[in-house]
Amino acid sequence: MQNTQKEILFFIHTFWTPMIDISEKIKKIITHFNLNNYSFSKRVGVTPTTIDSIVNGRLQPDGTRKKTKPGYDVLMAIVKEFQVNPEYLFAQEDNLLKENKTYDGIPKVVAVNSEGNENVVFVPAKARAGYLNGYGDTEFIESLPNFHMPQLTNGTYRCFEVQGDSMAPNFHNGDLIFGRYVEDLKDIKDGKVYVVISKEDGVVLKRVINRIEVSGKLILKSDNTNGSYPAYSINSQDIQEVWETKMFASKQIPEISDIENRLNNLESQLTELKESLR
Numbered sequence: 085m086q087n088t089q090k091e092i093l094f095f096i097h098t099f100w101t102p103m104i105d106i107s108e109k110i111k112k113i114i115t116h117f118n119l120n121n122y123s124f125s126k127r128v129g130v131t132p133t134t135i136d137s138i139v140n141g142r143l144q145p146d147g148t149r150k151k152t153k154p155g156y157d158v159l160m161a162i163v164k165e166f167q168v169n170p171e172y173l174f175a176q177e178d179n180l181l182k183e184n185k186t187y188d189g190i191p192k193v194v195a196v197n198s199e200g201n202e203n204v205v206f207v208p209a210k211a212r213a214g215y216l217n218g219y220g221d222t223e224f225i226e227s228l229p230n231f232h233m234p235q236l237t238n239g240t241y242r243c244f245e246v247q248g249d250s251m252a253p254n255f256h257n258g259d260l261i262f263g264r265y266v267e268d269l270k271d272i273k274d275g276k277v278y279v280v281i282s283k284e285d286g287v288v289l290k291r292v293i294n295r296i297e298v299s300g301k302l303i304l305k306s307d308n309t310n311g312s313y314p315a316y317s318i319n320s321q322d323i324q325e326v327w328e329t330k331m332f333a334s335k336q337i338p339e340i341s342d343i344e345n346r347l348n349n350l351e352s353q354l355t356e357l358k359e360s361l362r
Contacts, residue, residue: 107151109173111139113166116180128161187323189267191240192220195230202240203230204262209247212287219281219325235331239264242327244279244287250306250313251277251289259334261289263327269296269320272328280304281325282318289329296320 114124114135125135138158141149154162162168171177195203206229207215218224233241246259255261255277263279266272272294280302281287293303300320306313 106154106173107139107141110135110154110162113162113168113180114139117166127165128158130158130161134158187269187320187326191265191325193222193225194240195225195228197232201232203232204236204241204243205230206243206260207245207287209245209258212247216281216283216286216324233262236262236264241265241330242279244289244327246289250308251291252308254307255289255332256334256336259332259336261327261329262331262333264330266326266328269302269323269326270294272296272302272326277329279325279327279329280318280323281327282322283324284322285318 114121117124119127121135121139122132125132128135134152137152138154139151141151144150159173163170163173167181169177169179169181172180195205197203205225208229211228214224215228241262241264244261244263246255246257246261248257261277261279266278272278272292274293275291277289278292279287279289280292288304290304291307293305295301295303295317301317302320302323303315303317305315
C-alpha cells in the first residue's frame with residue numbers, strides 16, 4: 085500500500101468523528117481551486133450527483149436534505165488529484181494543502197547598505213530564539229545590527245555569536261562566526277564547519293558530514309570530545325538555513341606553549357652571546 089493510502093487510513097481510524105463536517109471541507113477545496121461541483125467531480129472521477137449529494141445533500145420526502153458521507157475511494161482521489169493535506173480532511177489541521185518543504189536557494193531577507201552592497205547581519209546569542217522564528221521577517225532582520233565587510237564578497241553573509249563549548253577547543257563561547265549562505269545542500273563539504281538552523285535544534289555550530297543524496301540527512305558533529313555532545317542527524321526537510329564558516333573572530337588569545345617558551349629562551353641566549361662576541 086502506498087504512503088498516501090496509509091496516511092488516509094490512519095486518519096480515518098484515528099480522527100474521523102461526527103464533529104468534523106467533511107462536506108464543508110470538501111466545499112472549501114472546491115472553492116480554493118475555483119471549481120464548481122461538476123468540474124470538481126470530473127477531476128475526482130465521480131459523477132456530479134455524487135459530489136452534489138456530499139456537499140449539498142440528497143433531497144428527502146419531507147423537504148430536508150441529507151448529506152452523504154464520501155467513501156474511501158472518493159477521499160483518496162481528492163487527496164491525490166489536488167495534493168490535499170490528509171490532516172485537513174480528517175483532523176483539526178487548517179492547512180488545506182500538503183507542505184512540500186524544500187530548502188530555499190537564497191536567504192529570505194538580506195540587509196543592504198546605501199551603496200547597494202549587502203551587509204553582514206549580526207545575530208547575537210540573545211537573539212537566537214527570535215532568529216529561529218524571524219529569519220524570514222524583514223522587520224526582525226532590520227532590527228539586528230548589520231555592517232559592511234569588504235573582505236566578505238560573492239555571497240550573503242551572517243555573523244553568529246557562538247554559544248556554549250560544544251565546539252571547543254576550536255571555537256569558544258562568545259566567538260563570532262562569519263558564515264556564507266549555502267545555496268544548495270548538496271554543496272556542503274564533509275568535515276567543514278557550518279551554522280545550521282532548524283526548528284528542532286535552533287541555531288547550532290557543527291562540523292557536518294553530508295548524506296543528503298544518500299539518505300536525505302546531514303550528520304552534525306561537535307569538536308568537543310568530552311562525551312557530552314554526541315553526533316546526531318537532521319533531515320533535509322527540517323533544515324531552514326545553512327551558513328558555511330568562512331572566518332571567525334575570537335576573544336581567546338592563544339597562550340604560548342612550553343616548547344615555544346624554551347625556544348624563545350634559547351633564541352635570547354644566542355642573541356646575547358653573539359652580541360658579547362662582537
